[in-house]
Amino acid sequence: MDIPRIFNITESAHRIHNPFTPDKYATLGEALRLQPEARVLDLGSGSGEMLCTWARDHGITGTGVDMSPLFTGQAKRRAEELGVAHQLTFIHDDAAGYVSDDKVSVAACVGATWIGGGVAGTIALLARSLRAGGIILVGEPYWRQLPPTEDVARGCLASSISDFLPLPELLALFGDLGYDVVEMVLANQDGWDRYEAAKWLTMRCWLEANPDDELAQQVRAQLTSEPVRYATYTREYMGWGVFALMAR
Ligand SMILES: C[S@@+](CC[C@H](N)C(=O)[O-])C[C@H]1O[C@@H](n2cnc3c(N)ncnc32)[C@H](O)[C@@H]1O
Numbered sequence: 453m454d455i456p457r458i459f460n461i462t463e464s465a466h467r468i469h470n471p472f473t474p475d476k477y478a479t480l481g482e483a484l485r486l487q488p489e490a491r492v493l494d495l496g497s498g499s500g501e502m503l504c505t506w507a508r509d510h511g512i513t514g515t516g517v518d519m520s521p522l523f524t525g526q527a528k529r530r531a532e533e534l535g536v537a538h539q540l541t542f543i544h545d546d547a548a549g550y551v552s553d554d555k556v557s558v559a560a561c562v563g564a565t566w567i568g569g570g571v572a573g574t575i576a577l578l579a580r581s582l583r584a585g586g587i588i589l590v591g592e593p594y595w596r597q598l599p600p601t602e603d604v605a606r607g608c609l610a611s612s613i614s615d616f617l618p619l620p621e622l623l624a625l626f627g628d629l630g631y632d633v634v635e636m637v638l639a640n641q642d643g644w645d646r647y648e649a650a651k652w653l654t655m656r657c658w659l660e661a662n663p664d665d666e667l668a669q670q671v672r673a674q675l676t677s678e679p680v681r682y683a684t685y686t687r688e689y690m691g692w693g694v695f696a697l698m699a700r
Contacts, residue, residue, distance in 0.1 A: 467530070
């Protein structure tokens, strides 16, 4: 079981697989006032940076579930490196439908809401693992500027303008689903650069090491086109944030 191989190639050197930088995860951890007794579930935990740094900085315990064996392995090694492996469990699995046996105080899905079929479905899934009074974290893109045309939305790698909402409408959606938005930390363009531009050097190095791989042509084409596409579209139009929600 794995995610499409192209992501394991382009994001193999990422510690954080979204437009957050380490300071944003630190800000979020502080904003949530995490205590050592907090138990955190993270669906689509990637290379585990959120759980590992929060375990180090706040003493939390937690579980991460991710479908990429590469990222899950990196998460386990990062936990060892930070001396928090005894506080965390990283599971290689499909997180669709994953519900933890023990209820958690924070249930998160940070940048992978397709796991629950969209924002509403993911919130409903996370709620099944949450103790009463707990916090749900959703990491999700939004339109920083509404694309003027569907072509511009596709330039952002969305299938349509309707894939995402402007920030006020996304916040209103959380309310419509019965949740108070109790905190939010937003990425900025520097963070988008760390997420997107970091793929380019990884792709270049991978191409030099794997010139005859079956994905070499695809990676070559992506490396050629991505900088201009990204600067024209994603960097200008897309925002991204993590939203903390509590049931009303
Ligand atoms: C945008 S990344 C976010 C990773 C992580 N939350 C972070 O902040 O670095 C999306 C993650 O979802 C994982 N993923 C994709 N589909 C999944 C699924 N069905 N079940 C579990 N993980 C999945 C990918 O392997 C990837 O690590």
